[in-house]
Amino acid sequence: MSTVVIGAGLAGAFAARTLAQAGEDVVVLEATAHLGGRTRTNREVLEHGQVADLGGSFLDIGQDLLLEFCVEHDITLKPEIRMFPKGPDARYSGASILLGRMVIDETRVDDADRAMLAKEVQEALDAAPPGEKETLKAWARRAGLSPQAHAAYVMQGAFNPTARAELVSSWHVHPGDIGRICWILADGTDTMARVALEGLEVRLETPVRLVERTGGGYRVHTDSDVLSCDNVVVSASVQATRRIGFDPVLPSWKVEALLGTPLSQGGKAVAQYRGGADIAAAAGPSTMTNGPVSMFWLKQGPEDTIIAMGTMADTGDGMLDDEEATLASLDRHIEAMTGVAPERIAGIIQNWTTEEFVGGVVNLGTGGFARRAALGAAVGGIHFAGEATGEWPSAMEGAARSGQRVAAEILQKRRAHTDLTAAPRS
Numbered sequence: 001m002s003t004v005v006i007g008a009g010l011a012g013a014f015a016a017r018t019l020a021q022a023g024e025d026v027v028v029l030e031a032t033a034h035l036g037g038r039t040r041t042n043r044e045v046l047e048h049g050q051v052a053d054l055g056g057s058f059l060d061i062g063q064d065l066l067l068e069f070c071v072e073h074d075i076t077l078k079p080e081i082r083m084f085p086k087g088p089d090a091r092y093s094g095a096s097i098l099l100g101r102m103v104i105d106e107t108r109v110d111d112a113d114r115a116m117l118a119k120e121v122q123e124a125l126d127a128a129p130p131g132e133k134e135t136l137k138a139w140a141r142r143a144g145l146s147p148q149a150h151a152a153y154v155m156q157g158a159f160n161p162t163a164r165a166e167l168v169s170s171w172h173v174h175p176g177d178i179g180r181i182c183w184i185l186a187d188g189t190d191t192m193a194r195v196a197l198e199g200l201e202v203r204l205e206t207p208v209r210l211v212e213r214t215g216g217g218y219r220v221h222t223d224s225d226v227l228s229c230d231n232v233v234v235s236a237s238v239q240a241t242r243r244i245g246f247d248p249v250l251p252s253w254k255v256e257a258l259l260g261t262p263l264s265q266g267g268k269a270v271a272q273y274r275g276g277a278d279i280a281a282a283a284g285p286s287t288m289t290n291g292p293v294s295m296f297w298l299k300q301g302p303e304d305t306i307i308a309m310g311t312m313a314d315t316g317d318g319m320l321d322d323e324e325a326t327l328a329s330l331d332r333h334i335e336a337m338t339g340v341a342p343e344r345i346a347g348i349i350q351n352w353t354t355e356e357f358v359g360g361v362v363n364l365g366t367g368g369f370a371r372r373a374a375l376g377a378a379v380g381g382i383h384f385a386g387e388a389t390g391e392w393p394s395a396m397e398g399a400a401r402s403g404q405r406v407a408a409e410i411l412q413k414r415r416a417h418t419d420l421t422a423a424p425r426s
C-alpha cells in the first residue's frame, strides 16, 4: 500500500480520491462512524426523510471546486439563497448584514428600527472603517455606536460560531464577502465526501493512535492494526492532530503551529416544524439573533414542514449540552418572527466543542498565512491537509483544495522517484 489517509472529512476524501485516480493504493482511516467529518449529516431524526446538516452547510460563491464537483456528480444544490441583502449602496458590508431579519432578546426588531441601525453602522463604517485585525467590539467602541447598534453589530460575529463573538476580527464581516449567494445540498452536505470516497477503501471507527517512521516508510498504528505505507496524509483538525502520536516527534515549528492555532467553539441546532409556509413567509431566508442560536435559516420540506438550522457559539453556558433548552429557544425565536408558538416535530443539536476527533468548529483565520504554511508543510512522507492548512480560509472549499494539494505533493514525489530510478546510468 502506498498512502494511508487519516480522516474521511472533505480534505481526506479529496486527497484519497485524487491519489486513487492517479493509480495510487490508498486506504482511508476514519476515527468516527461517519463520512464527511465536519460536514456530518443526520438522516434519522427528522421526519419525511429530511436531512439535518450538523456541520458545514453553505457553499458560498467562490467555492468553485466543490460547486463544480456537485454539478459533475449530479449532487442537487438547492436554489441559491441570498443570506444577507445588499446594503443601500449595493455593497455587502457589516451594515448590509443588519438589513436581514433580526431578533434581539427574543424580540423581533421591526423593519424601521433595523433600517436605522443599518444606517448608523453604515455611516460609521464609511467614516472610520475597521482595521483588518480590529475586533468587532473594539471597532464598535471606537466608532461610538449606540448601545443597540453596538449589540446588533457585534452579534454578527457569532454567525460562524465562536466563543466570544465580540472578539472576532472585523475582517469576517466587513467587507462582507460571506453570504452573498449560497447553496445548500438538498441531500445533505456529507454527500460530497460520500461521493468523493465512492469505491475507495475506508475503514470507519478506526482512530489512528501513532504514526511511526521506519527505515523506508511509515507504520500507522490503530487499536487493532498496524499498516505499512510510503506516505501518510494527516487531514485531522489541528486539535485532533495534536492527539496523534508521532515517532519521531514532529519538528518544533510544526508543533508550535499546531499549538498556536485555535478552533472556534460551538455547534449547530436543527429543528423541524409544521406550518412551514407561514414560518418561511415571516422569517425570510435567514435571521440573526443574539443567542444562544446565533443565526438560523430555513429549508422547506414536504407536507408543509420546514427545517430551521442554526449555528451556536459555545459561550460555556451549557446550552450545547442541553438539547431541549436549545430547541425551546429556537422555538421562541421562530415565535418572535411569526407571532405564533410553532409546532416542533423533531430536533437535534450537535456540540463540536466536545467532539473527540474534531474539538471545535473552524479555524477562523486567526493563524495568518505564515502559520497556515507551517500547518500545511510536509514532514518527510507525512503530508498535512485540512481547512486550516490552505490558502482558502476555514471552509469546505479550503478543506477540499488542501486534499488536492497534498495528493499533488505525493504524486510529484512519486514521479521524481520514478524518473530517478528509470534514468540510465552514465
Ligand SMILES: Cc1cc2nc3c(=O)[nH]c(=O)nc-3n(C[C@H](O)[C@H](O)[C@H](O)COP(=O)(O)OP(=O)(O)OC[C@H]3O[C@@H](n4cnc5c(N)ncnc54)[C@H](O)[C@@H]3O)c2cc1C
Residues within 6 Å of the ligand: 006, 007, 008, 009, 010, 011, 012, 029, 030, 031, 032, 035, 036, 037, 038, 039, 054, 055, 056, 057, 058, 059, 060, 161, 206, 207, 208, 209, 235, 236, 237, 240, 241, 244, 266, 267, 268, 311, 352, 357, 358, 360, 361, 362, 385, 386, 387, 388, 394, 395, 396, 397, 399
Ligand atoms: C457548525 C459548522 C458550520 C459550518 N458552516 C460552514 C459553511 O456553511 N460553509 C463552509 O464552507 N464551511 C462551513 N464549516 C466549515 C467546514 O465544515 C470545515 O471547514 C470542513 O468541513 C473541514 O474539513 P476537514 O476535512 O479539514 O476536517 P474535518 O471535517 O474535521 O475532517 C477530519 C476527519 O478526521 C477524522 N479524524 C480526526 N482524528 C483522527 C484520527 N486520529 N484517526 C482517524 N481519523 C481522525 C475526524 O473524525 C474527521 O472525520 C462549518 C463547520 C461547522 C462545524
